[in-house]
Amino acid sequence: MLCAIRCFSEEKCCAASYDTSTSICRLDTSENCCVDKEIVDGWETFKTDKYETPCTGCISYGTSSYKFSEDYKSWNGAKISCVCLGGKFLEAETTEENNFIKAELNTMNTGINGYWLGGYSFNKDGRFEWISNPGQPMTYSDMHSSQPNAPTRELCLIYWRSIGYAWGDGSCSANQPYVCEFVKT
Numbered sequence: 001m002l003c004a005i006r007c008f009s010e011e012k013c014c015a016a017s018y019d020t021s022t023s024i025c026r027l028d029t030s031e032n033c034c035v036d037k038e039i040v041d042g043w044e045t046f047k048t049d050k051y052e053t054p055c056t057g058c059i060s061y062g063t064s065s066y067k068f069s070e071d072y073k074s075w076n077g078a079k080i081s082c083v084c085l086g087g088k089f090l091e092a093e094t095t096e097e098n099n100f101i102k103a104e105l106n107t108m109n110t111g112i113n114g115y116w117l118g119g120y121s122f123n124k125d126g127r128f129e130w131i132s133n134p135g136q137p138m139t140y141s142d143m144h145s146s147q148p149n150a151p152t153r154e155l156c157l158i159y160w161r162s163i164g165y166a167w168g169d170g171s172c173s174a175n176q177p178y179v180c181e182f183v184k185t
Helices: 002-009 075-084 095-108
Strands: 015-019 024-028 035-040 043-048 059-061 064-073 114-120 156-160 166-170 176-183
Touching: 002 015, 002 024, 059 095, 064 075, 064 095, 075 114, 075 176, 095 156, 114 166
Parallel strands: 114 176
Antiparallel strands: 015 024, 015 043, 035 043, 059 064, 064 176, 114 156, 156 166
C-alpha cells in the first residue's frame, strides 16, 4: 500500500507495482493516468489505460470509432475503462449503427458470449436508458423478444451471441468484454 501512496504523491506517476515477496516497489511515470488495480502472480499493479491517437485497433463508422475490447470486466469496470481510454461506453442509437456493430461482432467470430454496452435499467423495471441520458427513453432498441429475462436483477445491457447479438439484460457484476465508442471531432 505504501508503494501506491508513494505513486499517488508523485505528480507524474501513473502506475505502481509492488512485489510482496521481495518488497520491491516500481513506479511508472508515463502520462495520461487512469488507474486500474490488477493482481497477477503476487504483484499488485495499479495500471493505466491509455487512449492512443489514432485509436489502436479501432474500427470506424460514421462519426465514431469503436474498440471491441476482449478484456473481461464488470459492467462498471468496462464503463470506467472506456472513459479512461478517452471514449465512452457504446450507445447504439440507430439501426444502421447497431447493424454495423453486430456485423463486426459476427465477423470477429471470437466465440465470446457477450459484449457490454452503455444501457442500464435505472428503475429496475426492464426499461433501459443510455447512461449518458438517464431518465430519457431510448429512441432505438434492439432488445430481443426473450429479453429482458430478469428485469429486477439483471440491470445492464449486453449484446448476447446466443440471440444473434441482439440486446439482452445481464448481471452487472459478471465479467464480459465490452465495446467503447470514440466520437470523432
